[in-house]
Amino acid sequence: MNALTSLADIVGSRHLIEAEALRERPQDFWNNVPTRALALVRPASVEEVSAVLAWCNRNGSPVVPEGGRTNLIQGTAASPEAVLLSTERLNQFDAPDLGAMTVQAGSGVVLQALQESCHAAGLRFGLDFGARGSATLGGALSTNAGGFQALRYGVARDQVRGLEVVLADGTVLSHLTPYAKDNTGYDLKHLFIGSEGTLGVITRAILRLHPAPVTANTALLSFTDFDAVTRTLSRLRRDLQGTLSSFEIMWREFFEFNVDALCGGRSPLSESCPFYVLCEAEGFAPDMDDARFEAVIMQALDAGDVKDAVIAQSARQRDELWRIREDFEAEQELFRVMIDFDISLPLSAMDAFSREVDEALNTHIPEFLGLHILGHLGDGNLHVTTGLPTPERSDDLKALVYGLIAKHGGSISAEHGIGLNKRDYLGYSRSPEEIATMRLLKKALDPKNTLNPGKILQ
Incomplete structure (x- = not known):
């Protein structure tokens, strides 16, 4: 009780939740199991975060940072003796x-x-993904999240100019620089972006912004072969003069499944094709952008690369097209034992990889319930989702898919992180020497292993 009293003194008694009350809430958005932890604290300042971490370091208490708790990797799973540190x-x-x-x-x-x-100030923050309404900045930075606009603006680390972080012992590293050029030694912020709270707790950031586009043009395209998809990506990047912001690919099985679930089977396009792309350009010339977008899409049709196309004629039609890509409720119902992979691959390997995964599942795990592939093609990121009737063969399925990712020189995590779920497969994408160096960094910055222990590294 004295331990919790000390923590309550730091954050205030209203902002400390004890173990019994925590057991009434789920671990996170995806895991409906009770939260296990000694307590949850909600500090309101960097000084309070520093004091909490210093206390945990002195007492050998594991501390697990929490943001919006929408991660897909059990990145905030805690042990009964851990202190959860919410950044809310x-x-x-x-x-x-x-x-x-x-x-x-x-x-x-x-x-x-x-x-x-x-947006109200006429500017754009260049990071966006489906969980925008609950995900927090710290969580996005700690996993180096990507999302729909990475093609144009980059991933989370590309948005950061300066960062403030608290180390395991409570030391505050504050380098909140607003400028782009800073060659004063090691760029420490990049150690913490993507480290999932294992090296330090991010408390503040200075973020780069962009002028907010004033036009948006959206189209759904269909293709009969993958090479035509990549040629069209190159065409749109060039001919839309840098305004292409999204190029989202969907394999036929996912697209038709969601069209059945959301549109009653009435596809926006007339013929079934192996590949579909939702593309969007955002620009600054209202008198030119619409016509240029339509002309570029027509050129791709005339060239024979695009089989069919529909261009959204209203904000409502745009939302309906994006819903096919973004809505996953029906998929969650189908894949009750869901196994999803968030991966990066060279564009040249994606088609072969998708075929090999399908063949391998049919051969070795014929009880699988379907294969949904989609992703952010412009930055090489695919989301591969399947499911099983029961969980017994989950590990077999993961080893099969991760093996194919390694074969094609891909990454086992593109934008969701490693956490607990992918920790045992880290060697499929990183060499023993790289992993050994990661361990050296962890030991140097967190010698007592109190920060989010067991995540990324065993």
């Missing part, structure tokens, strides 16, 4: 700096709130 009260952010095109924000800021504030 670190949710302040400044007005965007219009001249520098930056904004300072706390790690507990919900992405959608930040996006809306920037």
